[in-house]
Amino acid sequence: MNASPDDTIYALASAAGRAGVAVFRVSGPGAFEGLQRLTGLVGIEPRYAVRATVRDGEEVVDDGLVLAFAAPASFTGEDIVEYQLHGGRAVEAAMLRVLGKQPGYRIAEPGEFSRRAVLNGKMDLTAAEGIADLVDAETDAQRVQARRQSRGALGALYADWRTQIIRILAYIEALVDFPDEDLPEEVWRQIRGQMEALEAGIAAHLDDGGRGERLRDGLRMAIVGPPNAGKSSLLNWLARRDAAIVSDVAGTTRDVIEIHLDIGGFPILVADTAGLRESTDSVETEGIRRATAWAESADLVLDLQDGAGESAPLKGGGDQERIFLSTKVDRLSDAARAGLSGERMAISVRTGEGTDALLSRIGSVAADLMDVGEAPALTRARHRAGLAECLGHLRRAGTLASFEAGEEEVEYGLVAEDLRLAARALGRVTGAVDIEEILDLVFSEFCIGK
Structure with missing residues (x-):
């Protein structure tokens, strides 16, 4: 995707064709300037609907409502304007033509609004995928699962696991940096217990019989x-x-x-x-x-x-x-x-x-x-692969760390490296690390305008 944060993107955010209302979404640094050019409105209060006439020069395109969302308090974290006009192919074509004439504007790529939300820290990748699933949901059970994921339940679980791994890694790296300082045996028992609990939790999450994916x-x-x-x-x-x-x-x-x-x-x-x-x-x-x-x-x-x-x-x-x-x-x-x-x-x-x-x-x-119950469920092969990789590194780290305090043969550096790789694998699932590598893959499945 040849995208730039300096671009202002636009798209029809509602379904194309004959309808009561058509919603056009604009996001980026030129959103408010475009609003002024098209409607004459200046400094409208964010989050309040305002009646407006959209014009292309002297020609009236349509009458409707506009809403402004100022950065960073918006879906994408950027300035956003939404135009709510009459639904119909002629109005849609005219409005898209007018938006395309605005300086610095371009049509949005599939999923680009959600992509910008991820890049601007408004949500993680799993929540963005939940939004896509919510749009595609056809049954009540699918809706419930997608809404739970879109509100961050899955991302929060993975982020908590990653935080625990990083906390354990800090102890291990202390030994690497200060090899003459022995941690008390009680601390070692606590570290091993935390690692075992993490392994058990992730393994149970993976061993779900594919319920979340099957539901999706x-x-x-x-x-x-x-x-x-x-x-x-x-x-x-x-x-x-x-x-x-x-x-x-x-x-x-x-x-x-x-x-x-x-x-x-x-x-x-x-x-x-x-x-x-x-x-x-x-x-x-x-x-x-x-x-x-x-x-x-x-x-x-x-x-x-x-x-x-x-x-x-x-x-x-x-x-x-x-x-x-x-x-x-x-x-x-x-x-x-x-x-x-x-x-x-x-x-x-x-x-x-x-x-x-x-x-x-x-x-x-x-x-x-x-039926996935109340716990967040795996919904995609990408999640499963990342968690399986994380679990593999955790298990290897746990094997290397299966020692009693004071044993000299323990390779603390190898334990720390496996913990770093485990945290990295989890981070790729939520988009905390290596985000550019997976953005195109994730958002290629989205519809334009979302």
């Missing part, structure tokens, strides 16, 4: 079974629309059809797959291969069989959760119903029988796999 990305649920077991009908019922073709012809579904659902506030990506059977048709065979691969990587599998038919168990796979279903039970006689397997839930999407129980069961599994 959505639980993967596959619907599998033999042809004509009712897979596509079940998908359509879950989606509340005709997302897949339903036919009595075996092999109708030949590709993986994916639908995003909100069940119990949790995000679920459900896939209808090709019927599992032996086939000589090359296209159907490829569909079955894709179905098997998708199902084997899923977090939850709905294993269907026609209530009066045979099951087609999925071969291979991992230890993912499974819900076994007997479908089309409305077509069965009482005698046939009595013969159904006890491990399978009986459902009929045509009559609704058993469907409420199925939704409840899916919601329960989703909660087990994604």
